[in-house]
Amino acid sequence: MNDVANAAQSWKVTLPCTRAEAEALDGDIAAFALMERPPVLMTSETAEDEAVWRLDAYFEGKPGAAAIKLLRSLVPSAAGAKPLVEALPDEDWVTMSQQGLDAVTAGCFHVRNIATDPALPGHVNLLIEAGRAFGTGQHETTAGCLAMLDRMRRVGMRFRNVADIGTGTGLLAFAALHLWRRAHAIASDIDPVAVEISADNARANGIALGDGPGRLALVTAAGADHAAIVGRAPYDLLIANILAGPLIELAPSLCALVEDGGTIVLAGLLNEQADAVLAAYRAQGMRLAERSDRGDWPTLRLRKRPSIGWKRPRRINRRARGEAPGFGSI
Incomplete structure (x- = not known):
């Protein structure tokens, strides 16, 4: 499966989700374990509405259709939403994505x-x-x-x-x-x-x-x-x-x-x-x-x-x- 097309650039995919879906994503996702470069997943409340949550997935390389489809399967409530796929600036995105991790x-x-x-x-x-x-x-x-x-x-x-x-x-x-x-x-x-x-x-x-x-x-x-x-x-x-x-x-x-x-x-x-x-x-x-x-x-x-x-x-x-x-x- 071609999960990541270009490893030279870091990318982020954002999808809306519910709080229940966000809590269910706490821990490791077995499906991603088979990927050569699994993404780092982060969930958070949106600033506009604390009742609405979002899923951010950080990839090493532009994610392909299969990887985005797998992300969608994790948050069924986002079935009708268009994912936001964006290239990240040349920064240490792993560190950025992990800054909020609990001990x-x-x-x-x-x-x-x-x-x-x-x-x-x-x-x-x-x-x-x-x-x-x-x-x-x-x-x-x-x-x-x-x-x-x-x-x-x-x-x-x-x-x-x-x-x-x-x-x-x-x-x-x-x-x-x-x-x-x-x-x-x-x-x-x-x-x-x-x-x-x-x-x-x-x-x-x-x-x-x-x-x-x-x-x-x-x-x-x-x-x-x-x-x-x-x-x-x-x-x-x-x-x-x-x-x-x-x-x-x-x-x-x-x-x-x-x-x-x-x-x-x-x-x-x-x-x-x-x-x-x-x-x-x-x-x-x-x-x-x-x-x-x-x-x-x-x-x-x-x-x-x-x-x-x-x-x-x-x-x-x-x-x-x-x-x-x-x-x-x-």
Whole structure:
């Protein structure tokens, strides 16, 4: 489906909607998950009439007829209305569209997107300001991973070597280091801008960069295809919050990075994709230890079954590239 015709320009589509429709759009829209560049959706009351609401959808590139039709299906009350489709000036529209986002609380974590928002007492407060990279905590998959990590810590799980593949803004790696403060950690993303933003976010949240216990190493990599990622293996905790396609494609290389008895946390997939993702990881010796759903988005915790006898793996095969070109963070 040709959802976006021209990725060089940012565009906005506006449609009227009811308050009930606006409230129903709170959270992630499963239909957009299959798009290469899903839009950012914002709903608000109109200035002229507080009883009338509007939907603004921000696209990277001019939206095609299929994308506009999908938007219309989300707000049936706008069936007779003509959508306002306009090109935006050359500004950071992602930041602009996210300025009004509320803070997110998941488990022990409270994630703010605006520095002036108050911290929440009794929680681990993290600041991930809206910007060029995604993963601000608003996405159900990111919040689901935060809650999963918190539960793992509460039941006494301990980790010393952590990898976050497809890190986005670095948020999940920061969370892991807050829970397991002496762990070694590395985070990667296929997008060098995401790695740059993650470094800025690490400094803003007091996360030390570099090697060693309690520090975070950052690398640009497609999947697990980086010497630093392979060289630090095996991991006792690996996190991958990306998409179902690359999760399946990367299953052999990601599982090879994890030690016997180690844990993988997977997210970024839809309910209907969970069986296929699980099958790919079970084929690599993983078993499902826990599943937690937030709307249409499951978070999976897998554990690697121990091998027996001479077949027991000692280290990852360093010749395996572990690459999934074209895939990055969600």
